[in-house]
Amino acid sequence: MSAPAGKADVLIIGTGAAGGLMAKELAEAGLRVVCLDQGPWFRPEDKPHRHPDWEWQRATRWSTEVNIRGLANDYPIDTDSEHTLMWSGVGGSTLVYTAVWPRFRPSDFRKGVEHGLAPDWPISYEDLAPFYDEVDRMVGVGGVDGDPAIPPRGAFPVPPPAHDKLGECAGRALDRLGWHRWPMPVAILGRDYDGRAACNNCSACQSGCPTGAMYDVSLHMIPKALAAGATLITDARVEMIETDAAGRATGAVYLDRATGIRHRQEADLVVLAGNGIGTSRLLLMSANGRQPNGLANSSDQVGRNLMHHSAAIIEGFVDEDLESHKGVINGTQICEEFAETDPSRGFVNGFTLHAVRLNGASYQALGAHSAKRPPWGAAHHDWFRSHFSRGFAVLVIGDDLPLPTNRVTLSETVKDSSGLPAPHVEYNLHENDKRLLRYGIDRAVDIVKAADATDIRVGDFVEADGRYRPPTWHQLGTARMGDDPATSVTTPWHQAWDVPNLYIVDGSSLPTGAAVNPTSTISALALRAARHIAANFTELRRADRPWSA
Amino acid sequence: MPASINEKTGWEDTNEMTQDSLSAGATARILAGFADAIFPGDDFFPPAALVGAQGVMAARLRERLGSGAPERLAAALAARGGLENPTAAAARLEAEDYRVFDTARAFLTFAYYESPAVIAAIRALGHEYNDAPQPKGYAMRPVDPSRDAPAVPRGSYVATEAVTRVDLSGLDFLAVRP
Numbered sequence: 036m037s038a039p040a041g042k043a044d045v046l047i048i049g050t051g052a053a054g055g056l057m058a059k060e061l062a063e064a065g066l067r068v069v070c071l072d073q074g075p076w077f078r079p080e081d082k083p084h085r086h087p088d089w090e091w092q093r094a095t096r097w098s099t100e101v102n103i104r105g106l107a108n109d110y111p112i113d114t115d116s117e118h119t120l121m122w123s124g125v126g127g128s129t130l131v132y133t134a135v136w137p138r139f140r141p142s143d144f145r146k147g148v149e150h151g152l153a154p155d156w157p158i159s160y161e162d163l164a165p166f167y168d169e170v171d172r173m174v175g176v177g178g179v180d181g182d183p184a185i186p187p188r189g190a191f192p193v194p195p196p197a198h199d200k201l202g203e204c205a206g207r208a209l210d211r212l213g214w215h216r217w218p219m220p221v222a223i224l225g226r227d228y229d230g231r232a233a234c235n236n237c238s239a240c241q242s243g244c245p246t247g248a249m250y251d252v253s254l255h256m257i258p259k260a261l262a263a264g265a266t267l268i269t270d271a272r273v274e275m276i277e278t279d280a281a282g283r284a285t286g287a288v289y290l291d292r293a294t295g296i297r298h299r300q301e302a303d304l305v306v307l308a309g310n311g312i313g314t315s316r317l318l319l320m321s322a323n324g325r326q327p328n329g330l331a332n333s334s335d336q337v338g339r340n341l342m343h344h345s346a347a348i349i350e351g352f353v354d355e356d357l358e359s360h361k362g363v364i365n366g367t368q369i370c371e372e373f374a375e376t377d378p379s380r381g382f383v384n385g386f387t388l389h390a391v392r393l394n395g396a397s398y399q400a401l402g403a404h405s406a407k408r409p410p411w412g413a414a415h416h417d418w419f420r421s422h423f424s425r426g427f428a429v430l431v432i433g434d435d436l437p438l439p440t441n442r443v444t445l446s447e448t449v450k451d452s453s454g455l456p457a458p459h460v461e462y463n464l465h466e467n468d469k470r471l472l473r474y475g476i477d478r479a480v481d482i483v484k485a486a487d488a489t490d491i492r493v494g495d496f497v498e499a500d501g502r503y504r505p506p507t508w509h510q511l512g513t514a515r516m517g518d519d520p521a522t523s524v525t526t527p528w529h530q531a532w533d534v535p536n537l538y539i540v541d542g543s544s545l546p547t548g549a550a551v552n553p554t555s556t557i558s559a560l561a562l563r564a565a566r567h568i569a570a571n572f573t574e575l576r577r578a579d580r581p582w583s584a
Numbered sequence: 585m586p587a588s589i590n591e592k593t594g595w596e597d598t599n600e601m602t603q604d605s606l607s608a609g610a611t612a613r614i615l616a617g618f619a620d621a622i623f624p625g626d627d628f629f630p631p632a633a634l635v636g637a638q639g640v641m642a643a644r645l646r647e648r649l650g651s652g653a654p655e656r657l658a659a660a661l662a663a664r665g666g667l668e669n670p671t672a673a674a675a676r677l678e679a680e681d682y683r684v685f686d687t688a689r690a691f692l693t694f695a696y697y698e699s700p701a702v703i704a705a706i707r708a709l710g711h712e713y714n715d716a717p718q719p720k721g722y723a724m725r726p727v728d729p730s731r732d733a734p735a736v737p738r739g740s741y742v743a744t745e746a747v748t749r750v751d752l753s754g755l756d757f758l759a760v761r762p
């Protein structure tokens with residue numbers, strides 16, 4: 036088996052939000068970094084934004100849903116529980132996300148104390164705060180200073196992109212209700228920054244951003260990693276992480292998807308950053324005689340505690356042109372009025388509400404995010420006249436509990452294009468999550484009513500058979516960090532309890548998911564982990580036991 | 585957020601007529617009739633068949649669902665009177681085989697709204713609407729905190745040291761712990 040890149044100091048598997056940032060940091064620290072990604076580069080000109088069929092492409096080849104795309108660089112998801120959203124390629128899912136960038140709040144790190152239905156994090160908000168601030172400057176987060184719903188924080192490096200009419204409408208509604216609102220922090224530029232041009236409000240954020248105004252790891256982090264000397268091997272599908280007799284990781288075996296040839300990449304230290312589903316899958320595929328239940332899985336927690344956020348989306352149509360086909364898709368107002376636990380509501384944990392735009396004409400003519408189909412036939416054109424550009428949506432993002440039964444395992448029937456087992460995903464809401472979601476839907480309806488909406492559509496993601504199958508962007512919790520090797524997979528520094536030179540850094544690391552999009556937190560954790568590794572690499576490369584033990 | 589198409593299932597079941605029982609001309613007329621039933625046109629909007637949306641739909645059905653997919657749709661419509669009364673046939677298909685109907689409708693919708701004539705109609709309604717998102721984008725008012733943030737900020741958070749156990753006594757359903 037060949038080893039084309041030679042031995043690395045650090046091997047990083049996956050080049051998404053966490054892996055890409057760590058590659059840049061570790062390479063700039065002078066370490067010899069090799070990155071493997073199962074996908075290729077996707078160039079800005081590959082994206083659909085300049086083509087008249089852009090909406091069709093977004094629904095198919097550029098769909099955020101992996102099982103609709105079905106591309107060879109993807110791995111399919113064997114599930115009847117959800118519509119899994121992710122991207123496999125250089126930059127990971129930052130190619131097709133919304134770049135929504137709020138922070139977790141201090142109580143999100145202390146759910147064990149607060150109610151005991153989820154664990155405390157082994158670190159606090161204050162531990163992570165400086166890394167949040169630094170990442171914001173690195174990626175160019177747009178926001179408005181002074182939000183009283185979060186702790187004091189460093190200044191935003193740029194203003195957010197335009198809100199305009201839709202943001203004003205949602206803001207008026209929230210003011211009428213007397214609820215918290217604030218301009219949503221987004222990793223999208225409201226003015227030029229770091230050699231990147233400001234957003235021009237094209238609104239097709241979910242097919243990636245060809246201009247670079249939206250933070251995309253493949254455009255903004257990987258090039259810096261390569262400039263600092265990192266090596267990136269694309270179309271490299273890792274089939275297992277190998278360990279030696281002492282239980283230390285020695286590297287990974289990967290398949291070159293173009294040739295089918297198997298290679299071995301050796302390294303002193305391995306970082307696994309494949310997202311909450313891909314990381315679990317690879318750990319389970321890496322089972323060996325010494326760790327037969329999967330690598331780093333003596334706790335039996337690998338793949339468990341999968342969190343996605345409970346979700347619903349409510350649309351309201353008003354008698355006013357909101358230009359809802361223009362501007363950053365989820366870049367106007369966030370309401371954190373209900374983000375903290377209040378048991379008098381009938382559940383623990385909280386949720387946030389986001390004012391969201393509605394995309395292009397085809398998408399709106401199919402019912403937009405709620406997918407509640409408008410009339411067809413003679414009534415359709417009148418419907419379009421009275422609804423197009425006049426609606427907005429309120430997205431409910433709920434903090435779902437980590438349940439051991441919500442789980443990633445290996446499929447017994449479905450394989451990827453290389454013949455490797457696909458992940459099987461089982462995900463169901465706890466009764467607490469259901470109550471939270473029902474309450475959240477009612478509050479979202481309150482908002483669109485307060486905007487004087489005349490037509491309200493509730494998208495609860497319950498399908499015809501009565502089952503809740505949400506679109507799941509956020510893959511969290513399946514290799515969580517903790518203080519106790521019996522209940523967690525890694526130390527507070529992301530070091531696998533069972534494999535001292537294996538670091539797991541991505542959404543799977545999060546013990547709880549909070550009530551907001553997680554990429555800012557994943558990125559802050561990645562920066563913190565990278566700084567730790569860089570500062571202690573001489574010891575860590577020889578580590579035979581966990582750092583914190 | 586999910587794409588608004590519902591494909592992959594249902595198409596294998598539409599076997600009211602065999603693929604070769606309709607002539608090419610009849611298939612074309614049925615698909616054109618279906619297109620106009622869904623988007624018949626009015627003073628602003630052109631009928632779907634006039635802009636050729638059914639052809640784009642058929643090509644994409646073939647690309648995504650297999651070479652015989654357009655013919656299967658035509659057969660399903662023909663079995664419901666699609667040559668004689670396209671609107672009634674579409675309504676029957678919607679009622680009797682929703683997944684097939686909805687997929688065809690979704691494919692047709694993408695084809696219709698990307699056609700230049702329909703984009704011109706959207707503009708004629710007074711909307712600024714680009715053929716494609718880039719390179720032009722849209723000019724919008726930049727964020728102004730005095731307009732886009734609340735005049736009197738509201739909101740709070742529980743600080744790390746202030747987090748304490750909440751009273752769960754009213755949440756009986758939590759007795760079954762995860």
